[in-house]
Amino acid sequence: MRPLILAGGGGHCLSVLDTVHRIGYYDEIIILDVAERVGGTVSKYTIWGTEASLPELYGKGCRDIMISVGSTASTAVRRAIAEKIERCGFSFVNLFDPSAVISAEATLGKGIFIGKNAVVNAGAVIGDMAIINSGAIVEHNNFIGEYSHVSVGSVLCGDVEVGPDCLIGANATVLPGVHIGKNSIIGAGSLIYRDVPSGSKIYGGNR
Known part of the structure; x- marks a missing residue:
């Protein structure tokens, strides 16, 4: 299995997902988002958890991750997510x-x-x-x-x-x-x- 974590389940995530499918390298997609969206769906994928799930996913052997939150007026959200991801040791792809x-x-x-x-x-x-x-x-x-x-x-x-x-x-x-x-x-x-x-x-x- 080649899992990929996508951090963010909004509109930009749809664009990222489409590219992931077209590349064809990853065979498992794990989407994280805010707590109130867990259990919802993005395309055919269920939102699996929140940023709090990162240590658990790392422990399961997941390493590859992409921030799939877009940015309009500010990049602060993307930066904050990246800092949490880096502390856990994941690899940004x-x-x-x-x-x-x-x-x-x-x-x-x-x-x-x-x-x-x-x-x-x-x-x-x-x-x-x-x-x-x-x-x-x-x-x-x-x-x-x-x-x-x-x-x-x-x-x-x-x-x-x-x-x-x-x-x-x-x-x-x-x-x-x-x-x-x-x-x-x-x-x-x-x-x-x-x-x-x-x-x-x-x-x-x-x-």
């Missing part, structure tokens, strides 16, 4: 959809999810726990900081730097060479022409 195009010249951290039809080009660096969601394009020599989320259909042109804990909203475009500071939110559909200071929230663009 990377899950890349088979339809994604990932350059052999890209550098990838741990715990990364790359969704359907996403592109990660040569020279890109993707930090730990990042999400590169369906159809996103991360062009050459990009740097994506840890826990950042590049949402569906976003386009990051060449030499873009995204700090940790950022959200690049759906269908946003970031022009070449732009630096986006940590803890920033770029709203859906925004067009980013110039550097963005840390902690910024930009909706629409910054011409």
Whole structure:
């Protein structure tokens, strides 16, 4: 048996599950979530337990885990879950959809999810726990900081730097060479022409 633990049973978990099925490596899926959702279902899977179950699962020989909580306004929940997981000794796996195009010249951290039809080009660096969601394009020599989320259909042109804990909203475009500071939110559909200071929230663009 090759079990995989998914920490989080919301909408993002459905996307992760679909990629897990398409990869075909794991034959047992264990989903954890908050107490009030235990016993409910995600797709065909019953939510097995909560984070409190982690030591028990480790004792049973489970090792591979992915945080399947998405992020919108904040990455705090994902970070808190990761800290608990690390204390238990699990191994964060990377899950890349088979339809994604990932350059052999890209550098990838741990715990990364790359969704359907996403592109990660040569020279890109993707930090730990990042999400590169369906159809996103991360062009050459990009740097994506840890826990950042590049949402569906976003386009990051060449030499873009995204700090940790950022959200690049759906269908946003970031022009070449732009630096986006940590803890920033770029709203859906925004067009980013110039550097963005840390902690910024930009909706629409910054011409």
